[in-house]
Amino acid sequence: MNIIEIKNLKKTYNDSEVEVHAVNGVNLSIAEGEFAAIVGPSGSGKTTLLNMLGGLDDPSGGNILIDETELSHLSSSDLINFRMRNIGFVFQSYNLIPVLTAKENVEFIMQLQGKPKKDREERTYQLLEAVGLKGREKSRPGKLSGGQQQRVAVARALASKPKFVLADEPTANLDSKSTENLLDIMEELNKKENITFIFSTHDQRVVNKARRVITLEDGKVISDIRKD
Amino acid sequence: MIVSVAWRNIWRNPLRSGVIITAITLGMFAGVFSAFFMKGWMNQRLEAGVETEVSHITANHPEYRENYEISKYIPNGTQITSEFEQEDIVNGVSPRISIQSMVSSAETGTGVKIMGVYPEKEKTVTNLYTKIAEGAYFEGVKRNPIVIGEKLAKKLKVKLRSKVVITLQDAKGNITGGAFRVCGIFDTSNSMFEEGNVFVRYNDLKNLASLPDGATHEIIVHLENQDDLFVTTDKLADLYQNLEVKNWKQLVPELGLLTEMGDMYTYMLVIIILLSLGFGIVNTMLMVVLERVKEIGMLMAIGMSKIKVFAMLMLETVLLTLTGGTIGVFLGFITASSLKENGINLSRYAQGLEELGYDPVIYPVIESGIVSTIIFLVIFTGILASIYPARKALKYNPAEAIRTE
Ligand SMILES: Nc1ncnc2c1ncn2[C@@H]1O[C@H](COP(=O)(O)OP(=O)(O)OP(=O)(O)O)[C@@H](O)[C@H]1O
Ligand SMILES: [Mg+2]
Numbered sequence: 001m002n003i004i005e006i007k008n009l010k011k012t013y014n015d016s017e018v019e020v021h022a023v024n025g026v027n028l029s030i031a032e033g034e035f036a037a038i039v040g041p042s043g044s045g046k047t048t049l050l051n052m053l054g055g056l057d058d059p060s061g062g063n064i065l066i067d068e069t070e071l072s073h074l075s076s077s078d079l080i081n082f083r084m085r086n087i088g089f090v091f092q093s094y095n096l097i098p099v100l101t102a103k104e105n106v107e108f109i110m111q112l113q114g115k116p117k118k119d120r121e122e123r124t125y126q127l128l129e130a131v132g133l134k135g136r137e138k139s140r141p142g143k144l145s146g147g148q149q150q151r152v153a154v155a156r157a158l159a160s161k162p163k164f165v166l167a168d169e170p171t172a173n174l175d176s177k178s179t180e181n182l183l184d185i186m187e188e189l190n191k192k193e194n195i196t197f198i199f200s201t202h203d204q205r206v207v208n209k210a211r212r213v214i215t216l217e218d219g220k221v222i223s224d225i226r227k228d
Numbered sequence: 229m230i231v232s233v234a235w236r237n238i239w240r241n242p243l244r245s246g247v248i249i250t251a252i253t254l255g256m257f258a259g260v261f262s263a264f265f266m267k268g269w270m271n272q273r274l275e276a277g278v279e280t281e282v283s284h285i286t287a288n289h290p291e292y293r294e295n296y297e298i299s300k301y302i303p304n305g306t307q308i309t310s311e312f313e314q315e316d317i318v319n320g321v322s323p324r325i326s327i328q329s330m331v332s333s334a335e336t337g338t339g340v341k342i343m344g345v346y347p348e349k350e351k352t353v354t355n356l357y358t359k360i361a362e363g364a365y366f367e368g369v370k371r372n373p374i375v376i377g378e379k380l381a382k383k384l385k386v387k388l389r390s391k392v393v394i395t396l397q398d399a400k401g402n403i404t405g406g407a408f409r410v411c412g413i414f415d416t417s418n419s420m421f422e423e424g425n426v427f428v429r430y431n432d433l434k435n436l437a438s439l440p441d442g443a444t445h446e447i448i449v450h451l452e453n454q455d456d457l458f459v460t461t462d463k464l465a466d467l468y469q470n471l472e473v474k475n476w477k478q479l480v481p482e483l484g485l486l487t488e489m490g491d492m493y494t495y496m497l498v499i500i501i502l503l504s505l506g507f508g509i510v511n512t513m514l515m516v517v518l519e520r521v522k523e524i525g526m527l528m529a530i531g532m533s534k535i536k537v538f539a540m541l542m543l544e545t546v547l548l549t550l551t552g553g554t555i556g557v558f559l560g561f562i563t564a565s566s567l568k569e570n571g572i573n574l575s576r577y578a579q580g581l582e583e584l585g586y587d588p589v590i591y592p593v594i595e596s597g598i599v600s601t602i603i604f605l606v607i608f609t610g611i612l613a614s615i616y617p618a619r620k621a622l623k624y625n626p627a628e629a630i631r632t633e
Binding site: 047051054056057076077080081083084085089091093095097098099100104108109111112156157160 | 229233236237239240522523526527528529530531532533534536625626627630631
C-alpha cells in the first residue's frame with residue numbers, strides 16, 4: 001500500500017530576480033516499509049522536496065497525499081498535529097533541544113501529545129536501546145558525539161510512531177564510522193519494525209544501503225531505481 | 229515539562245540571564261523597600277498628627293474657627309462633654325479653652341495658642357502626655373503649672389520650673405496676664421506644634437480669661453475605632469445642630485491625603501522601574517529568540533504548536549522576571565524587617581524634617597497589600613514584555629527556520 005502519493009509537485013521561489021523552479025513537476029509513490037534515498041547534485045531540490053513532503057513548506061502546485069489525506073487541505077494547526085502524529089524528522093544538524101537530556105528529548109513529543117508517563121518512559125528506553133544509547137539517557141546533547149546526537153534524533157523521530165521518517169542529509173555532519181553505525185540502526189529499524197525511511201544524501205555509501213534510489217536534477221526526477 | 233524547559237532555557241546563558249535578573253532584583257528591592265519606608269513614614273506622620281495633635285473629632289461654637297475669638301465659646305461645654313461621654317463608641321472626651329496669647333520669659337516672647345484642659349480628660353484624647361521629655365504632665369508644680377514644647381522652651385530659653393508670663397485679652401476685652409511655672413516639656417516630631425501650643429489647667433485659664441463656668445472653645449472626641457469616624461461625626465453634628473462638629477480629615481485634609489500620596493508615590497516609582505526593566509527584558513528575549521530561530525523551527529517541525537511555542541517563550545520571560553522580582557521583594561522584606569525595630573535615622577541627612585512635622589527616625593511598615601500589587605505588576609510586566617519577542621518567533625516558518633545556519 002502506498003502511504004505517500006506525490007502528483008506533479010512544484011515549488012517556485014521568486015524572491016530573487018530570477019524565478020527558481022526548485023521542484024518542477026515531481027510524481028512519486030512511496031509504499032510502506034521503503035528505505036529510499038533521494039540523491040542529486042547540490043541545488044537539485046532534495047531539501048525542498050522533503051520539506052514539502054513533511055508539510056514544512058507549501059507547494060506552489062501539485063498534490064501530496066499522505067494516507068489519503070491531502071496536505072494542502074489541512075489548516076496550519078491541523079497540519080502541526082498531523083506532523084506530530086504521522087511524520088518523524090531527522091535533521092542534518094541534529095537539532096536536539098540542548099537543555100534536555102537524551103531521554104527527555106525523545107520523550108518531549110509524547111509529552112506534548114499527553115501520553116501517560118509510564119508509556120512514555122517505556123517507549124523512550126526501548127528506543128534509546130534500539131539506537132544503541134542505553135546508559136546515555138541522562139546525557140545532554142552537548143555531552144554526546146555527533147553520531148550519538150543523530151541517533152537520539154532518530155529515536156525522537158520514532159517516538160510518536162510516525163508513518164514515515166524524513167531525513168535530510170542525516171549523515172552529512174558525521175564521520176564514516178558514525179555514518180555506517182547510523183545507517184545500520186536505520187536499516188534494522190526498517191527491517192524489524194517496518195518503519196519507512198526517506199532520506200536525502202550525497203554519500204555514496206549511504207546510497208549503496210538504500211533499496212530505492214530516486215535521483216533529482218533541476219527539480220525533476222530523472223531516475224528511480226528499486227534494488228529488490 | 230514546558231515549565232521545566234523554560235526554566236532550563238533561562239540558564240543556558242547564565243551571564244545574560246544573571247544580569248537581567250540582577251537588574252530586576254535591584255529594581256524590585258528599591259520598589260518594595262521604598263514602599264515600606266514610605267508607608268512607615270506616612271503612618272508615623274499620620275499617627276503623630278492624629279493621635280498627638282488633633283485627635284479624632286472636634287466640636288466648636290459654629291463661628292469659633294472663623295477668627296478664633298475668645299467670645300465664641302460653647303457656654304455649656306462641660307455639660308456637653310459628659311453627654312458625649314455617653315456615646316459607647318467614644319473612647320474619651322476632653323473640653324478645652326483655647327485662646328491666642330503671648331508667652332514671654334525674661335529673655336523674649338512669642339505668640340502661642342494656650343489651652344486650658346482637664347489633664348485626666350486630656351489623656352484620653354491625645355497621647356501628648358506620653359511625649360514628655362522633661363518634668364511631668366501637670367505634676368510637680370502646685371500653682372499655675374504649664375506644659376510647653378521643647379522647641380518653645382529653647383526659643384524662650386526657659387527650663388523646667390522656670391516662670392513664664394501669659395498675656396491675653398480676656399472675655400471682657402481687657403488685656404490681662406498671669407505667671408505660670410513650667411512643669412513639663414514635651415517633645416514630638418513636629419516642631420511647629422511644639423512651638424505653637426502650650427497647656428495649662430482648665431480652671432487656671434478660665435479664671436485668668438474671666439470666662440464663665442463650663443465655657444469651652446473645643447470639645448475633643450477620641451474614638452475607640454477610627455472606622456466610625458465619619459458616622460460618629462455625622463451623628464454628633466446631627467444631634468448638636470448649634471455646634472460645628474468636624475473630624476480630623478475635614479480639619480486637616482492634608483493629613484488624610486498623606487497615605488494616599490505615599491501609596492501613589494510608591495506605585496509611580498514601581499511602575500517607572502518596571503517600565504525601564506521591561507525594555508531590558510524585551511531586549512534580552514529578542515536576543516534569545518534570534519539565537520534560537522533554528523531550534524524554534526525544529527520544535528514547530530516536530531509538532532509543537534505555535535501556541536505552545538508562544539507559551540514556552542512567555543513562560544521563560546515570566547519566570548525570568550519573577551525570579552528577579554521574588555528575590556528583590558524578599559530582600560526588601562528582610563531589609564525592612566531588620567530596620568523595623570530601630571528605624572532609619574535621617575536626621576543627619578535631612579535636618580529640616582522635624583520642622584515640617586516629620587519624624588527623622590523612620591520605622592518601615594510592612595504591608596502585604598502593596599507587596600501583592602507589586603508582584604502582580606511584576607508578572608504583568610513579564611507577560612507584556614514577552615509578547616513582542618514571542619510573536620517574533622512565530623513569524624518564521626519551520627522550513628526557513630531550519631535552513632538558517
Ligand atoms: N528559501 C529559498 N528562497 C529562494 N530559493 C531557494 C530557497 N530555498 C531553496 N532555494 C533554491 O531552490 C533550489 C533547490 O534547493 P534545495 O535546497 O532544495 O537543494 P538541495 O538539493 O537540497 O541542495 P543541497 O544538496 O545543496 O542541499 C536551489 O537553487 C536553491 O537555491
Ligand atoms: Mg539540501
